Amino acid sequence: MKFLLRRSIFYVITAWAAVTINFIIPRLLPGDPVAAIIAKNQGKIPAEAAESLRILFGLDDSLSLWDQYVQYWKLLFQGDLGLSFTFFPTPVADVVAQGLPWTIGLVGISTIIAFTIGTLVGTAIGWRRGTWADSLLPITTFFSTVPYFWLGLIVVAIFSVNLGWFPSSGSYDRGLVPAFDWPFISSVIYYGTLPALTIVLSSISGWILGMRNMMVTVSSEDYVTVAHAKGLSARAVMFGYAARNAVLPQISSFALSLGFIVGGTLIMEMIFSYQGIGYTLYQAVSTHDYPLMQGCFLVITLSVLAANIIADFVYAVLDPRTRQEG
Amino acid sequence: MTVDANLVTEADELARQSQAPKTGFFSTPKRRAAGKPPRLLFLRSSKALWGIGILAFFTLIAIIGPWIAPYDPDAPSQALLQPPSWEHWVGTDHLGRDILSQLIVGTRYVLLVGFVAGIAATVLGIIVGVTSGYLGGAGDETLSALANIFLVIPQLPLIIIIAGQLPAAGGLTVALVIAVTGWAWGARVLRAQTLSLRRRDFVEAARANGERSHRIILFEILPNLTAIIASGFVGTVTFAVLSQITLAFIGVTPVSDWNWGTVLFWAQNNLALQRGAWWWFVPAGLCIALLGMALTLINFGIDEFVNPRLRSTSANARSLKRRRIVPRIGFTPVVRTAHPAAPRTRKEPTA
Amino acid sequence: MTSTDTAGAGAPAPAGALVADPVLDIRGLSVDYGFDANPTHVLRDVSLSLGRGEVLGLAGESGCGKSTLAYAATRLLPPPGLITGGEVWFTGRDGRREDVLAMTDARLRQSRWQDTAIVFQGAMNSLNPVFRVGRQIVDGIFAHRPKWSKAQATERAAELFEMVGIAPDRLRSYPHQLSGGMRQRVMIAMALALEPQVLIMDEPTTALDVVMQRQIVEQIAELRDRLGFSVIFITHDVSLLIEIADRIAIMYAGEIVEQGPAQELYRRPRHPYTKGLLSSFPPLRGPKTELAGIPGAPPDLSNPPAGCRFAARCPHALGRCQAVEPELGPTAVPGDATARRVACHLHDGAQPVPLELALTR
Numbered sequence A: 001m002k003f004l005l006r007r008s009i010f011y012v013i014t015a016w017a018a019v020t021i022n023f024i025i026p027r028l029l030p031g032d033p034v035a036a037i038i039a040k041n042q043g044k045i046p047a048e049a050a051e052s053l054r055i056l057f058g059l060d061d062s063l064s065l066w067d068q069y070v071q072y073w074k075l076l077f078q079g080d081l082g083l084s085f086t087f088f089p090t091p092v093a094d095v096v097a098q099g100l101p102w103t104i105g106l107v108g109i110s111t112i113i114a115f116t117i118g119t120l121v122g123t124a125i126g127w128r129r130g131t132w133a134d135s136l137l138p139i140t141t142f143f144s145t146v147p148y149f150w151l152g153l154i155v156v157a158i159f160s161v162n163l164g165w166f167p168s169s170g171s172y173d174r175g176l177v178p179a180f181d182w183p184f185i186s187s188v189i190y191y192g193t194l195p196a197l198t199i200v201l202s203s204i205s206g207w208i209l210g211m212r213n214m215m216v217t218v219s220s221e222d223y224v225t226v227a228h229a230k231g232l233s234a235r236a237v238m239f240g241y242a243a244r245n246a247v248l249p250q251i252s253s254f255a256l257s258l259g260f261i262v263g264g265t266l267i268m269e270m271i272f273s274y275q276g277i278g279y280t281l282y283q284a285v286s287t288h289d290y291p292l293m294q295g296c297f298l299v300i301t302l303s304v305l306a307a308n309i310i311a312d313f314v315y316a317v318l319d320p321r322t323r324q325e326g
Numbered sequence B: 001m002t003v004d005a006n007l008v009t010e011a012d013e014l015a016r017q018s019q020a021p022k023t024g025f026f027s028t029p030k031r032r033a034a035g036k037p038p039r040l041l042f043l044r045s046s047k048a049l050w051g052i053g054i055l056a057f058f059t060l061i062a063i064i065g066p067w068i069a070p071y072d073p074d075a076p077s078q079a080l081l082q083p084p085s086w087e088h089w090v091g092t093d094h095l096g097r098d099i100l101s102q103l104i105v106g107t108r109y110v111l112l113v114g115f116v117a118g119i120a121a122t123v124l125g126i127i128v129g130v131t132s133g134y135l136g137g138a139g140d141e142t143l144s145a146l147a148n149i150f151l152v153i154p155q156l157p158l159i160i161i162i163a164g165q166l167p168a169a170g171g172l173t174v175a176l177v178i179a180v181t182g183w184a185w186g187a188r189v190l191r192a193q194t195l196s197l198r199r200r201d202f203v204e205a206a207r208a209n210g211e212r213s214h215r216i217i218l219f220e221i222l223p224n225l226t227a228i229i230a231s232g233f234v235g236t237v238t239f240a241v242l243s244q245i246t247l248a249f250i251g252v253t254p255v256s257d258w259n260w261g262t263v264l265f266w267a268q269n270n271l272a273l274q275r276g277a278w279w280w281f282v283p284a285g286l287c288i289a290l291l292g293m294a295l296t297l298i299n300f301g302i303d304e305f306v307n308p309r310l311r312s313t314s315a316n317a318r319s320l321k322r323r324r325i326v327p328r329i330g331f332t333p334v335v336r337t338a339h340p341a342a343p344r345t346r347k348e349p350t351a
Numbered sequence C: 001m002t003s004t005d006t007a008g009a010g011a012p013a014p015a016g017a018l019v020a021d022p023v024l025d026i027r028g029l030s031v032d033y034g035f036d037a038n039p040t041h042v043l044r045d046v047s048l049s050l051g052r053g054e055v056l057g058l059a060g061e062s063g064c065g066k067s068t069l070a071y072a073a074t075r076l077l078p079p080p081g082l083i084t085g086g087e088v089w090f091t092g093r094d095g096r097r098e099d100v101l102a103m104t105d106a107r108l109r110q111s112r113w114q115d116t117a118i119v120f121q122g123a124m125n126s127l128n129p130v131f132r133v134g135r136q137i138v139d140g141i142f143a144h145r146p147k148w149s150k151a152q153a154t155e156r157a158a159e160l161f162e163m164v165g166i167a168p169d170r171l172r173s174y175p176h177q178l179s180g181g182m183r184q185r186v187m188i189a190m191a192l193a194l195e196p197q198v199l200i201m202d203e204p205t206t207a208l209d210v211v212m213q214r215q216i217v218e219q220i221a222e223l224r225d226r227l228g229f230s231v232i233f234i235t236h237d238v239s240l241l242i243e244i245a246d247r248i249a250i251m252y253a254g255e256i257v258e259q260g261p262a263q264e265l266y267r268r269p270r271h272p273y274t275k276g277l278l279s280s281f282p283p284l285r286g287p288k289t290e291l292a293g294i295p296g297a298p299p300d301l302s303n304p305p306a307g308c309r310f311a312a313r314c315p316h317a318l319g320r321c322q323a324v325e326p327e328l329g330p331t332a333v334p335g336d337a338t339a340r341r342v343a344c345h346l347h348d349g350a351q352p353v354p355l356e357l358a359l360t361r
């Protein structure tokens, strides 16, 4: 349990750091774009909301930095992230809350699919090393080096513009009313296929390469030789001994690169105008909606943290050494 | 992309083993065989050579780009949205501007930002990683927690909100923002390696001789970290290239600075996809992929140097096949073909 | 001159002169490291027989190819190891004879652990860190006894644990929760799970302290007497061997240079290398350094010298030692047991054997 305790402390610190970064950035950067916007919208913004924005962006020079910081935390605990300018006068928290499920659904599911398939393929390639399977590596490498969004463009060009199989943007048929019924769900799946495919295509290669390398490394461990010496079936040795151990660093690597992957996949949402956090962030950036930008960043970071905690938990379940008492 | 993270854990794994891996390109001065000049051993890897070749090509373009570009990348012409032709090898955009010239001119920006960010992040990573690994104790705890925090926080959104709030996010600014957010990977690997180096004989010996810490770090530890530093550097450059192109693509950085992402920005905003103007977005992406591939190949070369177990046997795959050898763990191949050296000198026929 | 390497292709030859009823008969085994154009010839034409119920000790300096021999004979040598010739005949209790090197993968899998089990050098990494040790014993049992019930297999595992002196509730421990000595015992228990006929133990005690070493060696001897399997016991420490081994084979630079009954070989070595090895007990723990009793170091196997490989370090080297390689043959000391073999020109009868290598009492 010591492992989980240590990790929990780390996550608390990281969450605090993320909030603090969010607090510092607007205060550190030159200029006060938000002040200008508030001034421009004089009268339209309710007094209370304007006050929130002032706290969030440090416009009150009368307060000490510490007081600003305390007030900032108070606002956060109330779930107040300010008002969005783009979706005026919707609060940022609401805009973000609308996008989050879509992102978690799309990015979460496709990342898990990519991780699972990639790890399996990597297992096979690493196991059969020195055979034809190695020739898959150059292709894999290519896919791991192209930017996510470019692959998205290509996929849209092929499957949507040329073949017309899938819609090129949106997240469900606008003619439908969101409900928990089959027409709506199938529409969500239909619209989500292309973005998901792109995310899988572009992130899978990293998992394949990583798992392959770990398999090669683990396969020469003594316990794998012992497993062979025991006359276990090829499958038992491959999965129970080699892959079972190789997947551990793969999972910690998953936790580490989540931030990176999520960053890349958010851009996918922009390509497909998929109504998640990434697309919201994109809209916020292009309309200079600073409160929304900040809110998106905070929520993205906290989600990644949550995913990290899950990955850590899985790791602890899979590796008995982390469960050691004391 | 994720390859870097794997390298992180891999180096951790290796550092845990008793025989620590080779992580310097040069053997330590004291261990080097007398008279032999230090050789960049990893250059023997054909992957690394390919990578360096491609990178050299792009570097050349970056230097001489503005002189060899056939057109001014900003100059509009009558040839609107033309597919590739003899006049315009890669076609033109919606204003009749030559896309090849945009790509060639944009190379400089891409590489410059990539390398500046790479160097800055590597320096940061070395400072944090080596100090924390060497110091140990509370200082180490703090510094590595800092690095881990930066690892967990998604970098791209962070870069976007920083760059998005800057009044003018020019190339250098972008490079520095990328460096500030992207140093942690390198630091983590370097810390793990420094930790294992610190316990090794020659460092212990130097410490026992009362050598100053900074001398030990400079002359004993850093030379042994060259491979990892290089691989961290290459990884960061890859990350920087992708990040800045993404920033340009979503329009956070000024669209007047040409880089490959800017080309894609214009393509995306003018519906190149829907108009079927593949020449507008395919070549730029291929350039990114090629550069990324080059960097990844270089890193593979370094990886194989650091971890010999990864060295591919595919180089002699054909000869193995010819000799019917299937290299497998657990089932040693038996090949009974008489070896030239096999016949053994028999005892002299006794008189 | 009788020779053990009657490399009669395929056809099982009658039992060799050295061992009446060999359970494992290694003939002319050659092993290379490296798949490329110039591999290192680590083993050259090594022949060795293991009698039924016998404990055969295999000793030699570090790097002389002891592990390589054991792994090659079981085809467990990792890449870039390559077996380039030879046969390994296994004879079952029912008289079935099979060449391990000619088996198909499926047959080899079936035969492993049932016929020949191995305890590996360095038990620290021999256990899968993510499975409980009990499970690791049980899965080996199930691989060969698919019809057994789970309870039956677990019961067997508990029995094995008791046999090697570990409390059966340790079956539910993970490897990291066990001490080095316990892990070593777990490996031994695991190896005995299917009552194999041959047990190969590669330095099973090197990582342990002296007390533990003795304990384990005594335990192996006792188990052998009870269960009647044959053992190849590999070690640096010849003094340990005479306690347990019936016969000893000495290896040097990838070749067997002398073999014979344990006590005889120990009291009256015939090869100058054996002599040197015996007069210098290597440290039980710590780095494997060059043995004090023999000046110089073993040759680099990637570039071995011509003639006798020991010639450069041999105090009795003759002129032809540098040029002609000696072959394993009978000793030239009258009254030696017929089972003694030595590969040394001093014993070819052309000159008297130096006194210290010709002790008779």
Ligand SMILES: Nc1ncnc2c1ncn2[C@@H]1O[C@H](COP(=O)(O)OP(=O)(O)OP(=O)(O)O)[C@@H](O)[C@H]1O
Pocket (backbone or CB within 6 Å): C033, C034, C040, C042, C060, C061, C062, C063, C064, C065, C066, C067, C068, C069, C079, C080, C121, C236, C288, C301
């Ligand atoms: N992968 C390899 N490539 C080339 N040579 C190798 C390789 N692995 C082992 N060798 C060589 O094979 C020889 C025999 O090694 P082996 O492990 O069998 O020795 P050993 O007698 O078991 O030594 P120890 O007592 O230290 O266990 C050594 O000289 C070693 O240098």
Ligand SMILES: [Mg+2]
Pocket (backbone or CB within 6 Å): C066, C067, C068, C121, C202
């Ligand atoms: Mg050995």
